[in-house]
Every structure is written in structure tokens, then in C-alpha cells.
Amino acid sequence: xxxxxxxxxxxxxxxxxxxxxxxxxxxxxxxxxxxxxxxxxxxxxxxxxxxxxxxxxxxxxxxxxxxxxxxxxxxxxxxxxxxxxxxxxxxxxxxxxxxxxxxxxxxxxxxxxxxxxxxxxxxxxxxxxxxxxxxxxxxxxxxxxxxxxxxxxxxxxxxxxxxxxxxxxxxxxxxxxxxxxxxxxxxxxxxxxxxxxxxxxxxxxxxxxxxxxxxxxxxxxxxxxxxxxxxxxxxxxxxxxxxxxxxxxxxxxxxxxxxxxxxxxxxxxxxxxxxxxxxxxxxxxxxxxxxxxxxxxxxxxxxxxxxxxxxxxxxxxxxxxxxx
Amino acid sequence: xxxxxxxxxxxxxxxxxxxxxxxxxxxxxxxxxxxxxxxxxxxxxxxxxxxxxxxxxxxxxxxxxxxxxxxxxxxxxxxxxxxxxxxxxxxxxxxxxxxxxxxxxxxxxxxxxxxxxxxxxxxxxxxxxxxxxxxxxxxxxxxxxxxxxxxxxxxxxxxxxxxxxxxxxxxxxxxxxxxxxxxxxxxxxxxxxxxxxxxxxxxxxxxxxxxxxxxxxxxxxxxxxxxxxxxxxxxxxxxxxxxxxxxxxxxxxxxxxxxxxxxxxxxxxxxxxxxxxxxxxxxxxxxxxxxxxxxxxxxxxxxxxxxxxxxxxxxxxxxxxxxx
Numbered sequence: 001x002x003x004x005x006x007x008x009x010x011x012x013x014x015x016x017x018x019x020x021x022x023x024x025x026x027x028x029x030x031x032x033x034x035x036x037x038x039x040x041x042x043x044x045x046x047x048x049x050x051x052x053x054x055x056x057x058x059x060x061x062x063x064x065x066x067x068x069x070x071x072x073x074x075x076x077x078x079x080x081x082x083x084x085x086x087x088x089x090x091x092x093x094x095x096x097x098x099x100x101x102x103x104x105x106x107x108x109x110x111x112x113x114x115x116x117x118x119x120x121x122x123x124x125x126x127x128x129x130x131x132x133x134x135x136x137x138x139x140x141x142x143x144x145x146x147x148x149x150x151x152x153x154x155x156x157x158x159x160x161x162x163x164x165x166x167x168x169x170x171x172x173x174x175x176x177x178x179x180x181x182x183x184x185x186x187x188x189x190x191x192x193x194x195x196x197x198x199x200x201x202x203x204x205x206x207x208x209x210x211x212x213x214x215x216x217x218x219x220x221x222x223x224x225x226x227x228x229x230x231x232x233x234x235x236x237x238x239x240x241x242x243x244x245x246x247x248x249x250x251x252x253x254x255x256x257x258x259x260x261x262x263x264x265x266x267x268x269x270x271x272x273x274x275x276x277x278x279x280x281x282x283x284x285x286x287x288x289x290x291x292x293x294x295x296x297x298x299x300x301x302x303x304x305x306x307x308x309x310x311x312x313x314x315x316x317x318x319x320x321x322x323x324x
Numbered sequence: 325x326x327x328x329x330x331x332x333x334x335x336x337x338x339x340x341x342x343x344x345x346x347x348x349x350x351x352x353x354x355x356x357x358x359x360x361x362x363x364x365x366x367x368x369x370x371x372x373x374x375x376x377x378x379x380x381x382x383x384x385x386x387x388x389x390x391x392x393x394x395x396x397x398x399x400x401x402x403x404x405x406x407x408x409x410x411x412x413x414x415x416x417x418x419x420x421x422x423x424x425x426x427x428x429x430x431x432x433x434x435x436x437x438x439x440x441x442x443x444x445x446x447x448x449x450x451x452x453x454x455x456x457x458x459x460x461x462x463x464x465x466x467x468x469x470x471x472x473x474x475x476x477x478x479x480x481x482x483x484x485x486x487x488x489x490x491x492x493x494x495x496x497x498x499x500x501x502x503x504x505x506x507x508x509x510x511x512x513x514x515x516x517x518x519x520x521x522x523x524x525x526x527x528x529x530x531x532x533x534x535x536x537x538x539x540x541x542x543x544x545x546x547x548x549x550x551x552x553x554x555x556x557x558x559x560x561x562x563x564x565x566x567x568x569x570x571x572x573x574x575x576x577x578x579x580x581x582x583x584x585x586x587x588x589x590x591x592x593x594x595x596x597x598x599x600x601x602x603x604x605x606x607x608x609x610x611x612x613x614x615x616x617x618x619x620x621x622x623x624x625x626x627x628x629x630x631x632x633x634x635x636x637x638x639x640x641x642x643x644x645x646x647x648x
Contacts, residue, residue: 027469
């Protein structure tokens, strides 16, 4: 069983050793720019870890794991155009640094590169791998569509939101874990169960992101606090607050979100205060713990060796418990 | 050997029988809109025809053939955003009818659907099919990048242009033919040779499109004449004209293209007159005939049955000789 440090190093080495720059340079430069800044490489590490847990050779999973990460970065690139986001991981987004057309076409090319990597696998697994990846990619697109539609729809429920983040975020985490299982020849039942574990993990992961956006420590979280509040994003917190607020609290909540005369600082402070009054912070933590607990319970149902279980649980803790 | 009519009907039937509408409807509606208007379905017919020529069962090629057509339509959808095109096949483009974000995301989803169709093939062919499709998709993206860059680059040569249309247009025609060969288990040498034939056919096809844009019969061509002239598009005709023009002719050509005081009608008429003076119409026809001739010569090198050869030659004539 490999350590998380080793798995992370293996993925970093794979990306460091890849040449993403080709001709025409203006097409490939934004791709290299996107993939070199990297981020946490969480998804490909999950692929290697799962492959390792099920007794596979992680070297067989390196390219498909990279494919998952390249796909993830492709979706960020296109999402950033759609959301008109200026920054990603503290750097200018591609559509800002270059332009929207470049971001569209370099994104499309990244999507192809993702497929090229995913397809570099034992041919006997290829049909199953491709089915999983296609299914996941389609769901992620559906999730992004719901996310955009929810912005202008006043009738979104907490259940709608959970359905959306399942598609937009959780399925790719689940796909990574299942992909590792397939490449380790784990068999359909185990592959399906680790997928389900990934869904729970992914739900908790996104809810954690929502939570930290409101209640995180700006220095540790690495993002500005209150971004979701500033943009009236219909997160779990927002929707739960409107679900629970009544009377004067509902009036105040509505005012803070929709009165444009209120300064951004006053808005964030006012809404955080109401969230705390309504116990939204505690409720969100409970929801994260619930999904985390479901995932932990599932870990126990696999016949992993103890060191493997520990590594998986430790990665889940990294994703869900630590401040950053 | 099936007739062209039967192959076209088979493809039309496959698209008519496909449900492209799912939830969320605003994601899938533009996809159905794009795929139902259809166009000539040239590329999937080439896949079936090639499969048939090499003795395969066309039913094995229907889904991959649809995949090529869906991919083609995906590229049009994203190209139309990048070119800010208002119309496609006489209908509003997706980014005009809906908006750019919808066109980006519905396009991405179509790309996934294209892969889903391409992957519906005998698993023993899948690695080869996927390698071909990935390679083609990447080249088409590169071609589109060159096409966009050429717009603002004053130093484009005829050779640059031919390189660009090879990537943007010819490789997908070639991919269609090679895909049919692979699915008929034709063997690598034949698959490679029909690909080369497809490149020649594709080059002639794009040059023909350029030619008709200037010298076609508006009623038969189905597009407005002079669209390329109006937008100063650096086509084969434009680049050849600047290559050949000297003295007073060069001054007139430059004026017609770049003097904004000249009315669109006067511009088109003036440039067409200079094209004729310089023999650009004849030169372009010769270039089309040269590529067409290369392709015809290649047809003879295959051991197709006579009826098959005739069908292929007839489709090539449809693409290159008839007015529409």
C-alpha cells in the first residue's frame, strides 16, 4: 500500500513530465497554463488510491487519472467563461488573460486530451472505462446547466440544490474512485460500491466548500470569504436559511440579500449573523458529518487491508475536516 | 453493395429515431434543434459507404457514423460562437437563438454524446476507433485555431491556408472513411489509404466551397454569394489573387478589399471582376480537379467491386461537381 505522499508525488511527476505545449502555441499555451498551476490534484490521487486499495498496479492508472484531472480543469475553464469569473486559484482565468474564444477552443482541446489520457488503458477495460467517463462527463454538464438555471429561478429547494451538486461535483469524485477499481479489476459490485462511497464523499466535499465560503478562515481557506454571499449564490446555507427564516428574520435576510444600498461588508456581516441565529452553521456541519459518516461506514464494508483503510480515511479527513 | 439513397435513408432514420431531448431541457433543446435540422449528413454516409465497400456490415457502423456527424455539428456550434455567426443552414445559430453560455455548454454535451456514439462499436475495434477519433478531434481544434489566427495575420500564404483547411475540414472526411474501413476490419494498409483518399476529397470539397462562395449560383448554392469577400476571408481565391496581382491590379484589389467607402455590392462585383481577370476562377477549378483526380486515382487502387467503385465515384461527384 502506497502512502498519500507517494501517490501525490506520482501524479505531480506525471504532470511535470507531460508536454502540453504544441503548435499552434496560442491554442496550447492556455492549456499548459491551466494544467501547470495544478491545484490539489485530488481527483487523480483518488484514482490511484482506489486502484491501490483494490490490489491494482498504480502505474496502470496514471494516465486515466490524469485524464480525470484534465477533464476537471476543462470544466473549470468553460465554467469560468459562463460565470465570467476573473480569478481561479489566485490567477487570472483563461478567458480574462486571453479571451472567451481562446477559452472555448483551448477548453475543447483539453477535453480531447482528457479522452486521450483516459483511453490509455488496458484495452480489456476500455469499454467500461469509457462508459463510466462518458456518463460522468454528461452528468457534470447537466449539473453545470442546473447551476446556471438556479441563478435566475426563485423557486429552488434544498433538494434541488443537492441534486445539482451531486451532478456537478460528486459524480466526478465517485467516477475517480470507480475508475481505480475498474483498472484494478475489482469486479462490478465493488466498483459500484466505491462509486456510492464517492458520491457521499463528494456531497460532503461540496457542502464543506459552501460552509468554508461563509465560516472559513480566509487565510487557511485560500479564497475570499463570503464570495457566495456577495453573489447571492443559492447554496445549501442560503436555501436552508430561507427555508427556516420567518417573520422579522426573513425580512432582514431578504433585505441583506436584495437591498443594493447595503454595502458588501455590511451584507456579509449581517447575513453571517442571521445564519448563526438560525443555526445554519451547525446544520451544515451536521449535513457534512452525515455524508462523511455514510462514507466512513462504507469504507468498513470493503475488505481493504488496515493500512489501506487508514490511508483512505486520512484522505477523506484531508478533504473534509482540515481547514484547508 | 447498398445504394447512396439507401445509405442516406439509413442515416436519416437513425437520427429520426434518436431521442436527443432529456432533462434539463434547456441543455438538450439546443442539441435536438441542431441535430434535427441536419444538413446533408455527408460524413456519416461516408462512414457507412466505406464500411460497405470493405465488406463490413453497415449496421455495425451506424452509431459511430452518427458520432462523427454529432461531433461535426458540435464544432459548428462552437465555431458559430467564435465567429459570431447569426445563421447556420438558414436558421438562427444556437448562441443567437439562446445565448453564448447555452451554446458553450450544449456544445460540450454534444461532444460527450459524440463520444458515446463513437464508442458504440465492437470492443475489439474500440482502441483503434478511439485513437482515430481523438486524433481527428484534436486536429479539427487546431484547424479552427489557425483559421481564427489567420484573420488578423497579414502574412498568410496559400500553403498556410491549405494546411489550415486540411486540419479543419479534410481530416474529418478522411476520418469518416477510415472509420468505416476499421469497422469492416479492412486492415491497416487499406484503412490508411482510404484516409489519404479522404484528405484529397476533403481538400477538393473545401476548395469547392470557396469557389462556389464567389462563383456559384446563389439559388443552387443555398448560401449568399460573396460572404467570404464581404468578410475579407483569406480563402484560396483571396490569397491566390494577392499572390498574382501586380501594379494597378494589386492597387484595385487592395482598394476593393480595404476601402470602407466602397459599397458591399460594388466590392463584390469589383473583386469578382479582378478574380476573373487574374484567372483565379480557372486556377481554383484546376486545384479542385487536381485533388479530385488524386482521389479518383486512389479509388482505382482498391479492390472494390465495380458497383462499389461506381457508388463512391458518384458520391464524390455529388460533393465536387454538382452545383449544390
